[in-house]
Amino acid sequence: MIRVFVPGDAAALSVGAEAVAAAIAAEAAARGIAVTFVRTGSRGLFWLEPLVEVDRPGGRVGYGPVTAAEVRSLFDAGFLDGGAHARALGRVEDIPYLARQQRVTFARCGIVDPASLADYEAHGGLKGLRAALAMDPAAIVAAVTESGLRGRGGAGFPTGIKWRTVLEAAGPRKYIVCNADEGDSGTYADRMLLEGDPFLLVEGMAIAGLAVGAGKGFVYIRSEYPHAFRRMQAAIETARAAGLLGPDILGSGRAFEMEARLGAGAYICGEETSLLESLEGRRGQIRFKPPLPAISGLFGRPTVINNLITLATVPAILADGAAAYRDVGTGRSRGTMPIQLAGNVRHGGLVERAFGLTLGEIVEEFGGGTATGRPVRAVQVGGPLGAYWPTDLFDVPFEYEAFAARGGMIGHGGIVVFDDTVDLARQARFAFQFCAIESCGKCTPCRIGAVRGAETMDKIIAGQDRDANLTLVRDLCEVMRDGSLCALGGLTPMPVVSALDHFPEDFDRPAQACAAD
Numbered sequence: 001m002i003r004v005f006v007p008g009d010a011a012a013l014s015v016g017a018e019a020v021a022a023a024i025a026a027e028a029a030a031r032g033i034a035v036t037f038v039r040t041g042s043r044g045l046f047w048l049e050p051l052v053e054v055d056r057p058g059g060r061v062g063y064g065p066v067t068a069a070e071v072r073s074l075f076d077a078g079f080l081d082g083g084a085h086a087r088a089l090g091r092v093e094d095i096p097y098l099a100r101q102q103r104v105t106f107a108r109c110g111i112v113d114p115a116s117l118a119d120y121e122a123h124g125g126l127k128g129l130r131a132a133l134a135m136d137p138a139a140i141v142a143a144v145t146e147s148g149l150r151g152r153g154g155a156g157f158p159t160g161i162k163w164r165t166v167l168e169a170a171g172p173r174k175y176i177v178c179n180a181d182e183g184d185s186g187t188y189a190d191r192m193l194l195e196g197d198p199f200l201l202v203e204g205m206a207i208a209g210l211a212v213g214a215g216k217g218f219v220y221i222r223s224e225y226p227h228a229f230r231r232m233q234a235a236i237e238t239a240r241a242a243g244l245l246g247p248d249i250l251g252s253g254r255a256f257e258m259e260a261r262l263g264a265g266a267y268i269c270g271e272e273t274s275l276l277e278s279l280e281g282r283r284g285q286i287r288f289k290p291p292l293p294a295i296s297g298l299f300g301r302p303t304v305i306n307n308l309i310t311l312a313t314v315p316a317i318l319a320d321g322a323a324a325y326r327d328v329g330t331g332r333s334r335g336t337m338p339i340q341l342a343g344n345v346r347h348g349g350l351v352e353r354a355f356g357l358t359l360g361e362i363v364e365e366f367g368g369g370t371a372t373g374r375p376v377r378a379v380q381v382g383g384p385l386g387a388y389w390p391t392d393l394f395d396v397p398f399e400y401e402a403f404a405a406r407g408g409m410i411g412h413g414g415i416v417v418f419d420d421t422v423d424l425a426r427q428a429r430f431a432f433q434f435c436a437i438e439s440c441g442k443c444t445p446c447r448i449g450a451v452r453g454a455e456t457m458d459k460i461i462a463g464q465d466r467d468a469n470l471t472l473v474r475d476l477c478e479v480m481r482d483g484s485l486c487a488l489g490g491l492t493p494m495p496v497v498s499a500l501d502h503f504p505e506d507f508d509r510p511a512q513a514c515a516a517d
């Protein structure tokens with residue numbers, strides 16, 4: 001029977017994948033052709049979604065983007081035999097955007113049936129967990145340390161050090177918490193994995209549990225991801241029924257359990273201490289540190305809290321060895337990074353590559369420039385608190401230290417592209433406004449500073465006392481950066497100051513109406 005792959009992930013569904021799958025099923029039935037459907041995750045080539053793939057002897061061939069109305073013509077062209085058609089893309093693995101990637105964490109995403117544990121295993125799944133079951137906790141932690149893996153949630157803290165702290169913390173009960181709140185603008189890597197390869201997270205969390213002696217894990221998934229939440233819940237149930245979770249992981253006599261929880265719908269709930277508050281059933285507000293969550297986290301117990309990509313990268317490290325991971329990358333940025341291209345970009349999607357390629361290579365060569373065809377003017381890297389950079393900085397390598405040295409950050413790997421119609425003064429105002437809306441309210445520099453910042457930006461845009469108000473904005477940024485309790489207030493100056501430094505002409509334009517956006 002011919003196997004046809006149609007993604008069932010939110011990105012593909014949003015552009016009609018369901019209708020395309022239904023049309024293929026109907027047309028196949030009408031023509032008396034037996035077809036097996038596999039609803040995969042997305043490969044992350046969003047401009048080609050819905051991307052339909054057909055199993056062929058030499059590998060899968062792709063057609064995309066396909067509309068339901070085009071399905072009949074696909075059958076007429078013999079697409080089930082790889083026939084020629086205007087939407088034909090050839091072998092999917094050979095599409096340059098994919099062929100030039102180094103997929104480690106996303107190796108199976110878009111390929112496997114995310115509902116099938118057997119498919120997961122057939123594509124190399126569970127090797128890492130089996131390896132971990134044969135190791136003692138300290139050896140697992142040592143492997144993660146040696147791999148050089150750093151947290152992919154934003155701060156880039158070494159994962160091995162965090163795990164060692166929890167391993168060494170005393171306590172009869174410890175927890176693993178997966179941060180899948182993914183609030184950054186232009187990011188979707190967590191969602192893609194939840195929808196496209198959920199057993200990978202189950203495996204990563206079970207390994208983390210074995211490593212630090214935690215018997216229970218929680219996945220905190222942002223409420224805006226209903227498909228991902230359902231997919232994860234189903235994967236947990238399947239894993240439990242298969243003995244991958246529960247009191248006797250794969251017959252080892254070791255126990256690990258996990259649960260998925262829906263987030264509270266606030267950006268601040270992605271911050272680790274606020275997330276823990278939310279998981280415990282309270283309003284998401286920052287906790288003072290110390291104590292670190294590694295010492296006193298969920299319900300006051302030692303807790304590993306990691307981003308989803310961090311945890312999902314661990315199985316490959318255990319399966320293929322720490323050295324294989326550490327040996328790619330650059331400087332202190334080891335391994336690969338799932339980069340997410342969004343905004344005004346021609347080829348938006350997910351690119352997993354070793355650290356070190358330049359920002360320009362990512363935006364121009366993978367992204368293909370802007371979707372509008374106008375010149376790229378700015379990119380914001382690292383979410384709403386990341387810096388706005390001009391194309392002059394496109395030679396900066398994509399890695400933690402190089403970005404920090406130029407006043408930016410790579411964060412969760414999101415890149416939002418803007419063309420030359422962008423107004424950076426309004427973007428700077430937006431940063432303050434975002435902070436004002438999302439502030440948890442616990443400390444004054446953030447709670448009040450963000451509101452005053454947006455007001456002052458309005459005055460600058462309206463041409464009132466520009467010089468004095470620009471000085472005031474810079475002062476305010478200094479106070480917020482140095483005086484805020486957490487990185488929401490502390491990093492809001494990053495987009496503002498980068499806009500001021502790199503795009504001063506936008507702050508010196510003829511007076512405009514106050515920004516009401």
Ligand SMILES: Cc1cc2nc3c(=O)[nH]c(=O)nc-3n(C[C@H](O)[C@H](O)[C@H](O)COP(=O)(O)O)c2cc1C
Pocket residue numbers: 150151152153154155156157159179180181182183184267268269270271272273305306307308310311486487488
């Ligand atoms: C305001 C704010 C929002 C954050 N949002 C997220 C998020 O959505 N996902 C995430 O993994 N980390 C987020 N973080 C970072 C977490 O606090 C924490 O550093 C991370 O979960 C640690 O995991 P890692 O070491 O694997 O990166 C956020 C931090 C701040 C200050």
Ligand code: SF4
Pocket residue numbers: 268286438439440441442443444446447484485486487488489490
């Ligand atoms: S910086 Fe903002 S979000 Fe962070 S603790 Fe202070 S008020 Fe809350």
